[in-house]
Amino acid sequence: MTLVGHLINGQMVASDDRTQDVYNPATGEVSKQVALASQTTVALAIDAAQAAFPEWRDTPAIKRARVMFKFKELLESNADKICALIGDEHGKISHDAAGELQRGIENVEYACCAPELLKGEHSKNVAANIDSWSEFQPLGVVAGITPFNFPAMVPLWMYPMAIVCGNCFILKPSERDPSSTLFIASLLKEAGLPDGVMNVVNGDKEAVDALLHHKDVKAVSFVGSTPIAETIYTTANANGKRCQALGGAKNHAIVMPDADMDNTVAQLLGAAFGSSGERCMALSVVVAVGDAAADSLVSKMQEAMKGLKVGACTNASNDFGPVITRQHQQKVFGYIDSAEKQGATIVVDGRNPQIQGYENGFFVGGTLIDNVTVEMDSYQAEIFGPVLQVMRVDTMQEAMDIINDHEYGNGTCIFTRDGEAARYFSDQILVGMVGINVPLPVPVAYHSFGGWKRSLFGDLHAYGPDAVRFYTKRKTITQRWPSAGIREGAMFSMPTMK
Secondary structure (H helix, E strand, O other): OOEEOEEEOOEEEOOOOOEEEEEEOOOOEEEEEEEOOOHHHHHHHHHHHHHHHHHHHOOOHHHHHHHHHHHHHHHHHOHHHHHHHHHHHHOOOHHHHHHHHHHHHHHHHHHOOHHHHOOOOEEEEEEOOEEEEEEEEEOOEEEEEOOOOOOOHHHHHHHHHHHHOOOEEEEEOOOOOOHHHHHHHHHHHHOOOOOOOEEEOOOOHHHHHHHHHOOOEEEEEEEOOHHHHHHHHHHHHHOOOEEEEEOOOOEEEEEOOOOOHHHHHHHHHHHHHHHHHOOOOOEEEEEEEOHHHHHHHHHHHHHHHHHOOEOOOOOOOOOEOOOOOHHHHHHHHHHHHHHHHOOOEEEEOOOOOOOOOOOOOOOOOOEEEEOOOOOOHHHHOOOOOOEEEEEEEOOHHHHHHHHHHOOEEOEEEEEOOOHHHHHHHHHHOOOOEEEEOOOOOOOOOOOOEOOEEOOEEOOOOEOHHHHHHHOEEEEEEEEEOOOOOOOOOOOOOOOOOO
């Protein structure tokens, strides 16, 4: 059986004693195994990165950018292979995997702008014959810990920018679907990246703890659930590391009475059920303003869901595939059960999907639940499955209060034709990423991604301009070259420009 190992100092390594099964979620069968890195293996990767750092730090930014240009070409030419690897281990349909990869490539494109992004600021003659300027210098060895749901895109949020800023990187991807992540990282060597600058260690909590406690790791980026994000952030800070930790979400859409309902339903289908709902930006709750809007929405959504195609990644005509594990499938079923027991109405039930030829796969059918209330377990939790819940309120302000009161503040949107309502919503909602008639307001690569409240721990968001600040430290230099023959006496007061 194939063993997925690690990438350390430019070489594939698979020497750890512990392994874990990797499943094909469409069939429910074990497809390969992944090595789980020990503390010793993680230390080897960190040592390789630390040794490579001085030369890479001193490499001109334009040369670093050229590696990213080549890396982008390699990602595009290997796209079909990458998407197939994602499908085999995650279950994502090819069109969805291609979209994920493209969003990752866009972050590589942004990293190609390093010479411009890393330019400092300069002021001449801040005082007589004194100039001052700032520089953005790399941190050293930095690490990323990434989730299963976007094995290509989320790592590409992190290491292209970290590397192009002059850092060396250790990636700990999800052990559930490691192959595409490892293959993508291996392309960097072909792109001209020196050995040791990029390293991948597959593993579990032991590998994560080793990264969080190692003195040579200067910063950690994380994407995952909120409880783990909070632990990562607290532990990293306690060990003197810079940290950004992106957590969970419960993304709401407000549907106003004036919304274009047919367009709204079409948008919600993809936002709620795409990637089997396993997205931190998945639209999982609709708050309909008024019973008329709610009734129309539920009726049209129920009809539209009859056309949803659920199945294996091998059929590109499918809309979405299985969830990642049997345990997660049962967890999603449990939330549907609890909603029903607590008084909600199951309009479309996905608990018994019939996928011919894939009866043992980890499938959950598209599910629509009406009459959900804030007290229900299914509302409070991040289900992370193809489940859309509908809540009913009388006013837009009630809908906004529900969103603002939730512990998560990742993404939200409003469907309306009213510009005044949209403006008020975008100004007053306590959420980090907002859409107006856009259900998945994921920022493009030259902006930054991040939520509010317990959806993000740390001050800086992921990728975009914030990534430059996260992966560098500012140094300000003040320089004076006195004119020949000028001598000044000692000054004991604070220098001023008075």
